[in-house]
Every structure is written in structure tokens, then in C-alpha cells.
Amino acid sequence: MAGVRLKDLSKSFGAVEVLKGIDLTVEPHEFAVLLGPSGCGKSTTLRMLAGLEPATAGEIWIGERNVTNLEPRERDIAMVFQNYALYPHMTIAQNMGFGLKARKLPAAEIAERVKTAAEMLGITDLLGRRPRELSGGQQQRVAIGRAIVREPSLFLFDEPLSNLDAKLRVEMRTELLQLHRSLDATTVYVTHDQEEAMTMADRIVVMNKGRIEQIGSPSEIYFRPASLMVAGFIGSPAMNFVDGTVSDGKVGTPIGAISAPSLPGDGTKVTIGFRPDDFYFPDDLPEEETAATLSFSVRFVELLGARGIVTMRAGDTDFKAIFEERFLHRFEEGATVPLSLARDRLHLFLKETGERVAPDAA
Amino acid sequence: MSLRYRLILPLTLLLAAVMAYPLVFSAWISLHDYRLTRLYDVRFRGLDNYLYIFGDAPFLKAMTNTLMFVAGAVSLELVLGLGLALLLQRLVRFQNFARAVLLAPMFITPIAVGLMFRFMLSSELGVIPHYLRLMGLGVDWFSADLALFSLMLIDAWQWTPFMLLMFLAGLEALPRSPFEAAKVDGASPWMTFWHVTLPMLRPVILVALIIRALDAFKVFEYVYAITRGGPGDATEVILFHIYKTGFRFFRMGEAAAMAFILIAITLVLVVILYSAMQRK
Numbered sequence: 001m002a003g004v005r006l007k008d009l010s011k012s013f014g015a016v017e018v019l020k021g022i023d024l025t026v027e028p029h030e031f032a033v034l035l036g037p038s039g040c041g042k043s044t045t046l047r048m049l050a051g052l053e054p055a056t057a058g059e060i061w062i063g064e065r066n067v068t069n070l071e072p073r074e075r076d077i078a079m080v081f082q083n084y085a086l087y088p089h090m091t092i093a094q095n096m097g098f099g100l101k102a103r104k105l106p107a108a109e110i111a112e113r114v115k116t117a118a119e120m121l122g123i124t125d126l127l128g129r130r131p132r133e134l135s136g137g138q139q140q141r142v143a144i145g146r147a148i149v150r151e152p153s154l155f156l157f158d159e160p161l162s163n164l165d166a167k168l169r170v171e172m173r174t175e176l177l178q179l180h181r182s183l184d185a186t187t188v189y190v191t192h193d194q195e196e197a198m199t200m201a202d203r204i205v206v207m208n209k210g211r212i213e214q215i216g217s218p219s220e221i222y223f224r225p226a227s228l229m230v231a232g233f234i235g236s237p238a239m240n241f242v243d244g245t246v247s248d249g250k251v252g253t254p255i256g257a258i259s260a261p262s263l264p265g266d267g268t269k270v271t272i273g274f275r276p277d278d279f280y281f282p283d284d285l286p287e288e289e290t291a292a293t294l295s296f297s298v299r300f301v302e303l304l305g306a307r308g309i310v311t312m313r314a315g316d317t318d319f320k321a322i323f324e325e326r327f328l329h330r331f332e333e334g335a336t337v338p339l340s341l342a343r344d345r346l347h348l349f350l351k352e353t354g355e356r357v358a359p360d361a362a
Numbered sequence: 363m364s365l366r367y368r369l370i371l372p373l374t375l376l377l378a379a380v381m382a383y384p385l386v387f388s389a390w391i392s393l394h395d396y397r398l399t400r401l402y403d404v405r406f407r408g409l410d411n412y413l414y415i416f417g418d419a420p421f422l423k424a425m426t427n428t429l430m431f432v433a434g435a436v437s438l439e440l441v442l443g444l445g446l447a448l449l450l451q452r453l454v455r456f457q458n459f460a461r462a463v464l465l466a467p468m469f470i471t472p473i474a475v476g477l478m479f480r481f482m483l484s485s486e487l488g489v490i491p492h493y494l495r496l497m498g499l500g501v502d503w504f505s506a507d508l509a510l511f512s513l514m515l516i517d518a519w520q521w522t523p524f525m526l527l528m529f530l531a532g533l534e535a536l537p538r539s540p541f542e543a544a545k546v547d548g549a550s551p552w553m554t555f556w557h558v559t560l561p562m563l564r565p566v567i568l569v570a571l572i573i574r575a576l577d578a579f580k581v582f583e584y585v586y587a588i589t590r591g592g593p594g595d596a597t598e599v600i601l602f603h604i605y606k607t608g609f610r611f612f613r614m615g616e617a618a619a620m621a622f623i624l625i626a627i628t629l630v631l632v633v634i635l636y637s638a639m640q641r642k
């Protein structure tokens with residue numbers, strides 16, 4: 001199996017710079033997920049890996065080979081397209097076998113491999129049909145099947161689950177992961193669904209506006225976001241932010257002073273972030289762990305089941321907090337509630353650059 | 363009579379006068395021994411005209427010529443049109459210019475095309491035979507052996523652009539993703555053409571073929587302008603044969619019967635065309 005290296009990869013469409021120097025290493029057998037908002041260049045990166053778009057600058061390595069200027073068919077990859085890209089006029093079996101036929105494998109072996117893959121994906125009884133006679137989820141499996149019969153050294157997936165309904169998506173997620181484990185191939189997987197990324201990835205590559213914001217394991221990305229962008233993008237409901245200025249070992253903010261460990265020098269403008277699940281009732285948090293106790297006025301509560309999202313106001317900013325259902329009675333509409341923030345749960349970013357300052361990146 | 367019937371009445375009358383009446387009248391003629399020279403002696407012959415035609419050597423020869431012409435011209439146009447469309451689609455620069463130039467022949471009236479080629483291919487005056495002679499090739503384009511083939515070439519010159527237009531539109535309407543999938547699957551350009559492009563273009567090809575075939579069946583102008591069916595009966599196509607029977611020999615009964623047979627053949631093609639388009 002081959003790893004992937006992108007070295008300072010750039011791409012422009014005419015005057016528009018879409019990728020601005022991507023450096024990325026994916027280890028062999030790794031499941032790497034490219035995650036980012038719409039239009040950030042995920043598909044472009046993947047298509048360049050596949051060889052469907054030429055690079056403007058930089059290099060692409062797959063395994064020990066520099067494939068930057070090679071045709072797709074010389075790269076030993078298989079790709080699952082976002083829109084499946086099945087051949088409409090071929091049967092499912094022909095669709096799956098086409099890549100093998102292109103490699104001039106004997107018909108018997110093609111049939112054998114297609115059969116094995118079809119069994120694995122549970123689509124054996126569909127082999128004689130044509131793509132338009134299949135549901136979205138079935139077409140999805142065929143597209144995956146077409147990729148796995150090839151036994152490539154690298155799998156590329158472009159938002160393969162985005163067209164499926166929520167339930168099927170969760171099922172397919174599990175299936176894809178099992179597939180990845182059993183095939184043990186290197187995988188680069190594109191999505192803009194953070195839940196998908198968190199549950200599937202060995203490593204997440206967060207992209208924004210043609211650059212990589214952060215590379216890390218799902219927990220690193222969640223608990224130590226390297227920038228404001230990552231912090232705001234990952235997590236639902238999104239992280240709360242408040243701007244402030246450092247003075248006397250504290251951060252002065254419109255909603256009150258907040259103490260935090262390892263602060264930059266006085267006068268530095270920073271943004272403090274804390275997740276909706278990081279609010280405490282003042283009694284539950286020991287003094288020395290408390291960063292601040294602030295009062296919030298409750299605007300409304302949305303019950304999700306076992307938990308609820310409380311939207312509250314402090315200063316002129318809205319904050320969202322998550323509490324278990326049994327605590328929700330404390331948040332009556334209009335009530336003012338004091339809540340504490342824990343020192344070790346704060347994220348500190350430079351306001352100007354969005355860079356993380358504290359606690360240090362892992 | 364209610365208003366709506368009164369409103370469509372003028373059109374109905376007009377259509378009856380210009381379409382239904384001639385059709386019915388010619389059907390009537392086709393069942394009679396109707397000669398313009400003997401209008402005082404028109405006799406009912408039932409289906410004799412039709413039966414006679416099917417045993418009539420000149421008619422069968424004209425039919426064979428026509429079928430050969432249709433098959434030859436249309437397949438030539440298909441291959442050239444598809445080839446040009448694939449090349450043009452890939453052309454990065456001057457694409458619009460190239461399209462405009464290549465489409466031009468379609469907009470010339472066929473009789474003018476016929477006259478033009480009559481001069482260009484004429485063995486005494488023509489530029490093309492002149493240059494071929496300089497290269498040591500003596501080709502008589504309108505000899506008995508070559509005349510029908512030359513007419514096919516002329517038809518291809520004028521109507522390949524139509525195929526080109528259809529195929530370009532067809533190619534542009536194809537989804538891009540199967541082609542990208544083929545690239546990733548490692549298919550060679552040739553394999554992609556045979557197994558992806560061609561099958562996906564099939565409905566367009568079918569429709570273009572049938573439209574052209576219908577039109578080629580009616581070939582008349584080139585024959586009229588150039589060979590008048592000759593040498594001998596080498597280029598006597600069905601429409602020219604009908605024209606001769608009716609307006610040279612004044613045997614209207616037989617001419618009408620032939621015309622109906624032609625209509626029948628055309629209708630079969632039209633039915634195939636419709637079902638082909640529906641399937642798409």
C-alpha cells in the first residue's frame with residue numbers, strides 16, 4: 001500500500017487561485033478525511049490526486065512515485081465520485097468490471113472479482129440491472145464496488161454519502177469503515193460533514209479557502225483546534241466566542257474578566273472560545289479551576305431529548321449552552337443565571353491572526 | 363355550429379384544398395390508367411399499376427440505385443460527421459469559426475450544389491479532374507461506374523455538416539462524469555470511444571441517421587442538375603424515375619403508384635424514428 005504526499009501543491013483556474021500551497025502526508029493504510037466549508041478546494045485537491053486536474057505548481061507523490069504529470073490510469077487509484085459517475089448504458093456487472101477490462105484481465109477473472117465484491121456489498125442480485133433502475137444507496141454501493149474490484153493502492157472518495165438520507169448515511173459510514181479495515185488500503189475521503197469526519201477519520205485535514213488549517217486526529221481537532229476557523233467550524237452547536245484584551249493576567253471582555261493560563265502579553269487582543277458543553281454551575285466547580293463566573297439572561301431553551309440547548313445573552317452577544325434535561329428547569333425564560341467557565345476548557349486565539357495561543361497546541 | 367368549429371373552419375378548408383384533395387386525387391390516379399396524352403380514355407385498373415411496377419425492371423433498378431445511394435451517402439456522412447464532431451469538440455481555439463465554416467454547405471440550395479459540382483468534376487472543364495491529371499490520375503467522375511458514387515460524395519459534402527451539428531450538440535449534452543470515471547478506470551481513448559462515447563451517443567446517432575436517410579431518399583436535384591439519371595440508368599434514382607414516368611412519358615397512373623410506394627417506405631422510417639426518439 002502506498003502513502004500520499006502533496007508538496008506545496010497549488011491550483012489556479014485562470015486568475016482564481018483555488019489551492020494555495022497544500023502540504024500533506026497521508027501514511028499508508030491511513031483513513032484521511034479532507035474537511036472544510038463548501039468551496040474550500042476539497043474536491044479540487046482530490047481531483048488533482050486522481051489526475052483529473054493538472055497541478056499549477058507543486059508535486060504529488062503516491063508511494064515512491066512522483067505522479068504529478070502522470071495520467072489517471074498510470075496512478076493506480078480508484079475514485080468514488082460524489083455523483084457516482086456510473087456508466088448509464090452498462091449493467092452493474094459491466095460497470096464494476098470496466099476498470100479490469102481496461103487492464104485486459106481475462107473475462108473469467110473479472111467475473112470472479114465482480115462477484116466477490118458484489119457479495120461483500122450485498123448487491124449480487126443487482127448485477128444484471130442498469131444504474132437508472134437502482135436507488136441512490138444502491139448506486140452508491142455500485143460506485144464503491146467499482147472501486148474495490150480494482151484493488152488499487154489508493155482510494156479516493158468525494159462526498160460519497162452526501163446524497164443519501166440520514167439513516168442510510170450512518171449505515172454506509174459503518175460499512176465503509178469495515179471495508180477500509182478489511183482492505184487496508186490508503187484512503188483519502190472528502191466531506192463537508194463534520195460528524196462523518198469525526199467518526200471515520202484516522203486523521204482529519206481541515207481546509208479553508210485553499211489552505212490547510214489543521215491536520216490532526218479527531219480529538220485533537222475537537223479539543224485543540226489550531227485556529228479560530230477550525231474552532232468555529234467543528235462542533236455543533238458551534239463554539240462560543242468572546243473578544244477581549246489581556247491585562248493583569250486576565251482577559252477583559254464585555255461580559256466580564258476571564259482568567260486563563262499562559263496568556264500573551266498585556267494589551268494583546270484575543271478571542272476566547274468555549275464549547276456549549278463547557279458551562280458549569282458555580283457550585284460544581286472548585287475555585288482554583290474557575291476562569292470566571294458570569295451572569296447570563298436566558299432567552300430560550302430547545303429540548304433535544306435527554307439534553308437541551310439553552311440560548312442566553314450576556315453583553316450584546318448570544319451564547320449557547322448544553323445541559324442535561326434535569327437541569328433545564330433552572331433556565332426559565334428571562335431568568336438571570338450565573339454560570340462558570342473552567343480554566344482548562346478555554347481556548348485562546350489571537351484576534352488578529354486567528355492563531356491558537358493557549359493552551360498550546362498539543 | 364359552435365364558435366370553436368367556426369374558428370377552425372378556414373384552416374380545415376385550406377388544408378383540405380392543398381393536402382387532402384391532391385392526396386386523394388393522386389391515390390385515385392394511381393388506380394387508373396391515367397395518361398396526360400389520353401385524358402379522354404381514363405380506365406380503372408385497380409392494383410394493376412402497383413403489380414406492374416414491382417415487375418418493372420427500370421423501377422427496380424431505380425429503387426436499387428436509391429437504396430445504394432442512401433446507404434453510401436448516409437454512412438459516409440455518419441463517419442465523417444462523427445469524426446469531425448470529436449475533433450471539433452477538442453478544438454480549443456477558433457472553435458466557433460471552424461463550426462461556422464463547416465456548417466456552410468448546408469445553407470446552399472441543393473440545385474446550386476449540383477451545378478457547382480457538375481462544373482468542378484466535369485472531365486473536360488473541372489478543376490478537380492485537372493489537378494488529378496497533373497498528379498497522373500485520370501478519373502472520370504461521371505462515368506457509368508463512378509457516377510452514383512460521385513453523387514454520394516456530393517451529398518456527403520453538403521450534408522455531413524448536418525450530422526456534425528447533431529453530434530456536436532449530442533456530445534456537449536453528454537454528462538462529463540462517466541468520462542472521468544473512464545479515465546480513472548484506466549480506459550484508453552479508443553476504449554472510451556467504443557464503450558462510453560458511442561453507446562451514450564446512440565440515440566442521437568439513430569435520430570440523425572434516420573433524418574438523413576429520409577432526406578437522402580428524396581435525392582433529386584443533384585441527379586437533375588448533373589446526370590439526368592445517366593450514363594444509361596446508372597444514377598436513375600427513384601424520384602427522378604417518377605418524374606420521368608409522369609412528366610416525360612405522361613404515365614401519371616404508374617408515377618402516382620410509385621410515389622405511394624415511396625411514401626410507404628418513408629412512413630416506415632418515420633415510425634422507426636419516432637419510436638427511437640421516444641426510447642431516448
Ligand SMILES: Nc1ncnc2c1ncn2[C@@H]1O[C@H](COP(=O)(O)OP(=O)(O)OP(=O)(O)O)[C@@H](O)[C@H]1O
Nearest residue numbers: 013016018036037038039040041042043044045192
Ligand atoms: N473548473 C473550474 N473552473 C473554475 N473554478 C473552479 C473550477 N472548479 C472549481 N472551481 C472553484 O474552486 C473552488 C474550490 O472548488 P472545490 O470544488 O474544490 O470545492 P469543495 O471544497 O469541493 O466544495 P464543496 O464542498 O461545495 O464540494 C471553488 O471556489 C470553485 O468555484
Ligand SMILES: [Mg+2]
Nearest residue numbers: 042043044159
Ligand atoms: Mg466538492
